[in-house]
Amino acid sequence: MPGPQGNVIKDYFLRYEETVSNDFVWSKGGKKIDIVNRDIDDWTITFVETGINANIGERLKSVEPLLEGEEMFLANYGDGLSNLDLPKMVD
Numbered sequence: 428m429p430g431p432q433g434n435v436i437k438d439y440f441l442r443y444e445e446t447v448s449n450d451f452v453w454s455k456g457g458k459k460i461d462i463v464n465r466d467i468d469d470w471t472i473t474f475v476e477t478g479i480n481a482n483i484g485e486r487l488k489s490v491e492p493l494l495e496g497e498e499m500f501l502a503n504y505g506d507g508l509s510n511l512d513l514p515k516m517v518d
Contacts, residue, residue, distance in 0.1 A: 433474075445465060445466065445467060446460065446462070449462050449464055449465065450462075475493070477489050477490070487502060
């Protein structure tokens with residue numbers, strides 16, 4: 428993730444606020460917030476600096492050692508938009 432775009436992505440996850448995307452119970456004047464259905468408990472995200480001059484293949488190859496033992500790996504490189512049903516791709 429070179430340049431400022433990488434920092435924006437990292438910052439998004441570092442400041443991720445579950446109450447924006449999940450139901451929650453707000454009580455005791457805001458002193459207590461209980462998330463009803465958490466969405467990040469099973470997330471594992473590895474942020475890797477691959478270098479500003481690395482091409483797509485070099486970037487993917489550089490993270491290969493980090494994927495050992497992983498059941499699934501998803502890479503997205505681009506500004507694409509799709510309604511692809513990812514769970515069906517696993518079957």
